[in-house]
Amino acid sequence: MKRPLTTGAGLLLALALLLGVNLAAGSLVGSAPLDLTEDGLYTLSDGSKSVLQSLRHDLKLEFYHSAQAGRKLTQIASYAQRVSGLLERYRVASGGRVTVETFDPRPDTEREEEALKLGLHALESPSREPVYFGIAITGEGGRTEVIPFLNPVREPFLEYDLTRLIATVGGPARRTIGIASSLDVEGNPGMPMMGLPPSQGWTLADELKARFNLRRVILEEGVPEGIDLLILLHPKGLSPKALYSVDQYVMAGGPLFVAVDPLALSDTQGNRGGDPSSNLGTLLKAWGATYTPTRVAADATLATGVYLGGNPIRHPAFLTLGQGNMNSEAVETSNLEHLLFALPGSFELASTPPAGVTSTWLLRTGDAPGSLDSIMMRDLADPTAAFASLENLDKPLNLMVRLTGRFPSGFGEAPPEGVAPPPGGHRAVSVKETAIVAAADVDWLADDFSVQRQRLLGETVILPMNDNLTLAVNVAESLAGAPELMALRARNRSDRPFTLVDELSAEAAKKYRGVEEGLLARQDEVNRKLAQLSPPKGQGGPALTEAQAEEVRKFREELAETKRRLREVRLDLRRGIAELGFRVKFLNVLLVPALVLAAGFVPMLRRSLRARKG
Amino acid sequence: MFSPVAAIAGRELKSYFTTPVAYVFIAAFLGLSGFFTFQISMFYEAGQADLSEFFGWHPWLYLFLVPAVAMRLWAEEKKNGTIELLLTLPVTPLEAVVGKFLAGWALLAAALALTLPTVVTAFVLGDPDPGQVVSGYIGSFFTAGAMLAIGCALSAATSSQVIAFVGTALTCLVFMLSNLPAVQDFIGESGAGLGAALSALSLLGHFEGARRGVVEPAAIIFYLSMIVAWLFATTLILKNTRSG
Numbered sequence: 001m002k003r004p005l006t007t008g009a010g011l012l013l014a015l016a017l018l019l020g021v022n023l024a025a026g027s028l029v030g031s032a033p034l035d036l037t038e039d040g041l042y043t044l045s046d047g048s049k050s051v052l053q054s055l056r057h058d059l060k061l062e063f064y065h066s067a068q069a070g071r072k073l074t075q076i077a078s079y080a081q082r083v084s085g086l087l088e089r090y091r092v093a094s095g096g097r098v099t100v101e102t103f104d105p106r107p108d109t110e111r112e113e114e115a116l117k118l119g120l121h122a123l124e125s126p127s128r129e130p131v132y133f134g135i136a137i138t139g140e141g142g143r144t145e146v147i148p149f150l151n152p153v154r155e156p157f158l159e160y161d162l163t164r165l166i167a168t169v170g171g172p173a174r175r176t177i178g179i180a181s182s183l184d185v186e187g188n189p190g191m192p193m194m195g196l197p198p199s200q201g202w203t204l205a206d207e208l209k210a211r212f213n214l215r216r217v218i219l220e221e222g223v224p225e226g227i228d229l230l231i232l233l234h235p236k237g238l239s240p241k242a243l244y245s246v247d248q249y250v251m252a253g254g255p256l257f258v259a260v261d262p263l264a265l266s267d268t269q270g271n272r273g274g275d276p277s278s279n280l281g282t283l284l285k286a287w288g289a290t291y292t293p294t295r296v297a298a299d300a301t302l303a304t305g306v307y308l309g310g311n312p313i314r315h316p317a318f319l320t321l322g323q324g325n326m327n328s329e330a331v332e333t334s335n336l337e338h339l340l341f342a343l344p345g346s347f348e349l350a351s352t353p354p355a356g357v358t359s360t361w362l363l364r365t366g367d368a369p370g371s372l373d374s375i376m377m378r379d380l381a382d383p384t385a386a387f388a389s390l391e392n393l394d395k396p397l398n399l400m401v402r403l404t405g406r407f408p409s410g411f412g413e414a415p416p417e418g419v420a421p422p423p424g425g426h427r428a429v430s431v432k433e434t435a436i437v438a439a440a441d442v443d444w445l446a447d448d449f450s451v452q453r454q455r456l457l458g459e460t461v462i463l464p465m466n467d468n469l470t471l472a473v474n475v476a477e478s479l480a481g482a483p484e485l486m487a488l489r490a491r492n493r494s495d496r497p498f499t500l501v502d503e504l505s506a507e508a509a510k511k512y513r514g515v516e517e518g519l520l521a522r523q524d525e526v527n528r529k530l531a532q533l534s535p536p537k538g539q540g541g542p543a544l545t546e547a548q549a550e551e552v553r554k555f556r557e558e559l560a561e562t563k564r565r566l567r568e569v570r571l572d573l574r575r576g577i578a579e580l581g582f583r584v585k586f587l588n589v590l591l592v593p594a595l596v597l598a599a600g601f602v603p604m605l606r607r608s609l610r611a612r613k614g
Numbered sequence: 615m616f617s618p619v620a621a622i623a624g625r626e627l628k629s630y631f632t633t634p635v636a637y638v639f640i641a642a643f644l645g646l647s648g649f650f651t652f653q654i655s656m657f658y659e660a661g662q663a664d665l666s667e668f669f670g671w672h673p674w675l676y677l678f679l680v681p682a683v684a685m686r687l688w689a690e691e692k693k694n695g696t697i698e699l700l701l702t703l704p705v706t707p708l709e710a711v712v713g714k715f716l717a718g719w720a721l722l723a724a725a726l727a728l729t730l731p732t733v734v735t736a737f738v739l740g741d742p743d744p745g746q747v748v749s750g751y752i753g754s755f756f757t758a759g760a761m762l763a764i765g766c767a768l769s770a771a772t773s774s775q776v777i778a779f780v781g782t783a784l785t786c787l788v789f790m791l792s793n794l795p796a797v798q799d800f801i802g803e804s805g806a807g808l809g810a811a812l813s814a815l816s817l818l819g820h821f822e823g824a825r826r827g828v829v830e831p832a833a834i835i836f837y838l839s840m841i842v843a844w845l846f847a848t849t850l851i852l853k854n855t856r857s858g
Contacts, residue, residue: 007854011847018843022814025835036745037827466740498661498739581658584735589648592731593641600637 032517044089048163052094055170057140059094061103063087064115064136066122069129076123076133079152086136086158090166098166100437121149135162149218149278162333164481175209175480176226178217179386181233182278183266183442186216204445204464207469208476210363222422223249229480232258234267234278234442243281247410250287251427253434255479258284261442262293262345262374278442286410288353288403289438296372297346297397297440299365304340315345316387317372319365327362331400332437332474336467337362340449342439343377346397354431357405362437364396371397400439406430437475440441444468501577508573515569523562530555618705622713623720626687630721642726643679646731647671663740666731666825669750673790676722676761681782683721684765685775687714688848692773692855702720711848715766715841720760726751746827753824755839757817761786763844770851789816815840 035043065080073174087100105112107130115122117134122130145165154161179185181182187201208214216225219242223230231247235258239245250256259593260278261267270276277293284291296317302325304318319325319341349359370390407430413422442450450468454461465471530552630636647668651657655667691697700710736742765782772778792812813819820833 005853007850010850014843014846014850018839019815022832022836025814025832025839033823033831034749034829035827036749036829038742412843450769454771498663499741500739501661584658584739585648585652588652588735589645592648592728593645596637596641596644596728597634600634602642604634 034302044093045159048090049093049483051163051167051170052090052091052098055094055097057167057170059098059166059170060138061087061090061098061100062118062136062138063100064105064120064132064134065102066125066129066131067104068106068108069125069127070123070131070133073125073131074125074217075152076131079150079155080133080535081133082137082155083150088161090162090324119146119148123149137162137165137169143169145169154335157331157334159569164477167481171193174211174213175228176213177229177231177476177480178215178227178271179205179208179231179233180217180235181231182236183234183264183446185445186214186302195435202445202467203451203471207473210481211473219245220245223254227254229476230254230256231476232256232280233445234261234264235280236261236267236270236275238277238281241419243283244411244415244419244612245422246280247283248262248415248422248427248561250407250434250436251409251430253430253432255434256436257438257479258436259439259442259445259473260284260291260345261295261440262296262341263343263377264442265342266443266446266448271378276378282409283410284347284438286354286355287407287436288350288359289398290350290400291345291347291438292441293345294374295345296343296374296377297365297399298370298372299397300368300370301366316370316390319344319378321363321399325364325366325399327360327608330360330362331432331478332402332471333362336471336474338466339468339471341399341441342443342449343374344399344439344444345374346371346399346440347401349401350397353403354408357403357407359401361398361401363400363439364398366396369393369395369397391534400437401442402435402437404433404435406433407436435479437479445472448462459469501580504576504580505573517567519566521560523559523566526555526559526562528557618703618709619713620715622705622710624713625816626689626717627720630686630717636721638719639679639682640721640728643675643725644728646675648732650675651732657736658739663736663742665733665736665747665750668729668823669821673757673761673821676751676758677783677786677790679725680722680758680761680765680786681779683718684718684769684782685778686761686769687718687766688769688852689775690780693775694771697855698850704792707849708845709854711766711770711845715762715845718762718766719759721760723755726755726758739852743827746825749824749827749829753821753833756834756851757821759836760817760840760844762787763841763848764789766848767844767851770848770855772830776802786817789815792816792819 063083067077067080070076070080084102091098103111103115112132113131115134117133118136120132120134120136122132122268125131133150136144136151137146145168147161147165150158184199185202187199187207188535190196190198205214212229213486215224215227217227217230219235219238220231222245227249231566232246232247235246245255250484258280260280264270264276264278264279267276267278279291281295287387297319299314299319300316302316302319302321303316304320306313306315306318321339321341323337326336326339328334347363353359370392372391374389376389409426409428411426413426413428415426445468450464450466451462452465454463625682650671651668655671657667660667688697691700705713735745761782764785765778768781769775769778772781792815799807815836820830820836823830823833
């Protein structure tokens with residue numbers, strides 16, 4: 001006897017239970033998933049955990065997400081889930097000191113006003129509603145930091161951004177940056193009585209002042225206490241005592257950001273009659289990065305149009321850097337797009353860095369690196385002579401590097417002659433892990449190469465013309481912030497290139513570049529000869545003789561042949577890679593399924609064969 | 615209790631391989647997996663040793679492979695009338711259900727294992743995240759299991775293999791698409807509760823984490839509860855049939 005009623009009831013019960021269990025499980029989102037990824041992408045890093053555990057007071061994290069309005073923006077909706085999960089992990093790791101609240105600010109509500117007051121930005125949804133997607137962190141005394149809009153592009157750095165802001169809000173007061181420079185970075189009121197006009201200083205200084213306390217440091221007098229980051233811009237002619245104070249500052253565990261330059265255009269004094277280059281003695285070499293103050297880095301593929309001596313030229317030592325020249329895994333450089341470096345030097349990272357030190361490149365040249373003599377480059381009005389001194393290189397040049405770890409003193413076991421050690425004695429090794437970022441150019445930080453001034457409605461507005469200052473601020477924040485942040489690297493999981501393909505293309509490129517260069521040179525030669533032989537257009541003149549016409553014809557043929565061979569060479573370059581691709585696809589799409597089919601049909605065929613025989 | 619389950623599972627598995635049908639379906643699954651990964655997702659051209667696209671195709675491939683495996687489990691027996699014979703053996707309906715389910719799951723696991731060449735290819739070309747590969751396979755295996763459990767229930771409900779196939783495919787599709795914004799929209803504001811419910815039961819939604827390298831507790835609970843619920847339903851449906 002069928003019992004459809006009981007069966008039906010049973011089925012409904014099963015469905016209800018299924019729903020119930022899973023809805024309840026939904027509230028377990030974010031709690032301790034098993035993170036199998038190689039880089040631990042979904043677990044809170046030690047750096048974040050230590051920041052959370054050392055909070056000085058409780059914090060409130062407000063997550064603003066217009067879930068309703070934004071539900072069609074699938075990238076944001078799915079990112080929002082991961083953000084929720086991450087915030088939950090923060091809450092748990094803080095032992096309750098961090099509370100998390102989630103809001104959906106509907107338009108024209110108090111909650112939306114709150115969001116706007118905090119400085120959150122809204123995107124417009126397809127249905128014209130504002131979509132808020134940001135985080136506000138509030139601490140004691142109403143101190144607030146905000147991520148105005150969570151850009152999915154910046155997902156690998158979400159943990160870094162959050163922990164950094166939490167450290168800012170929940171940590172000690174504003175950090176202090178000490179600046180020592182031979183250039184007039186901060187500006188000064190001038191001495192009108194003596195005819196010295198006030199100078200404005202660099203926009204860089206304003207950007208830093210907005211985030212830090214800035215103090216001028218005179219290295220000769222030593223690096224004062226309480227500096228969270230020392231910035232050295234264009235250090236020139238430093239005495240052993242000054243160098244030693246920088247060295248011992250790093251030995252005490254202080255982070256350093258130094259910009260040296262073989263030819264600083266911003267150094268007007270130096271350019272007029274002295275030496276527009278800067279150097280940090282042997283310190284950088286002792287710490288793992290070698291810099292030659294007499295060589296300027298160049299790269300034809302990064303050449304920038306500049307006006308020199310009235311003529312516009314594409315100058316290969318004014319480098320416009322794109323994302324291909326930036327280390328996408330470094331927290332300082334991963335969200336940048338364009339940078340401009342002017343007559344920079346370069347760093348060579350030691351192949352065996354000092355024990356306990358790791359070095360990474362942050363910025364480097366492209367595919368056609370070269371090196372120019374810096375003294376010849378000083379004659380900017382006519383750089384063509386300098387170009388003749390261009391030395392082609394085969395490894396890209398590092399324009400900016402980061403060194404982390406515990407550094408050995410550049411002075412070895414004892415301070416230099418006549419210099420007293422600091423109180424506490426001379427340190428031969430950094431007392432704790434620290435970091436140094438070194439840039440081989442200083443002009444990129446100057447206004448001329450980073451911002452433009454526009455007059456708008458009677459006011460002068462300063463607009464960035466590239467990401468130079470963003471990079472400077474990134475570096476300052478990553479170095480001067482909580483020390484744990486230096487260990488927080490970007491979880492850039494998307495960069496897993498096909499190393500086999502890269503190897504193949506590098507090999508092929510090496511093989512064929514020589515051939516290609518030869519052909520290109522030949523092509524230039526033939527073109528030149530043709531230009532010599534053919535009469536200029538529109539001019540009557542002696543007609544070509546038979547022999548000359550024949551020569552022209554032969555040259556044209558040779559040109560066509562050369563062009564054809566060049567095309568072949570370029571095709572060959574790609575052939576190896578295309579072949580590999582074909583083999584891979586054949587294996588996966590055809591071969592394996594065919595084998596399975598064979599496995600299925602062979603026994604059947606065998607059986608029928610046997611049957612026929614028997 | 616295990617011995618009868620094992621016996622039934624063994625019998626079922628053997629029957630899969632006596633005809634080339636299973637091989638054809640597995641070959642098609644592998645061929646399509648390769649085609650989608652390499653031609654549609656352009657795996658080689660993309661230049662990244664990231665298998666999340668490869669895993670992403672699995673649920674869609676299961677949409678045709680799983681009903682094919684499931685439809686034979688019960689509908690055929692019902693058609694041939696052998697179901698009565700099966701149920702008179704010293705085996706409880708639950709044991710029979712679990713046994714056949716495990717056989718089907720083992721077959722799907724074999725098909726999944728045969729996708730290893732693609733993974734090996736990725737490791738030869740570059741350096742994929744091994745943890746992501748492990749969690750991807752775990753998620754894929756359990757997604758197949760959940761869909762198979764649905765298939766068991768539908769297969770038990772009819773004696774026509776065709777109806778079982780189509781019904782399984784459609785039901786799985788509902789569970790797959792339930793968290794998409796288009797579907798949520800369709801349900802609209804009034805069915806807000808229904809929307810949340812469907813989201814909680816989304817096959818694609820719970821697979822997201824595993825694809826990226828994370829095994830979420832909510833996902834494990836989802837897969838296990840789906841399998842239990844649908845196998846329980848299968849047992850109920852069978853008992854209903856038997857009493858008739």
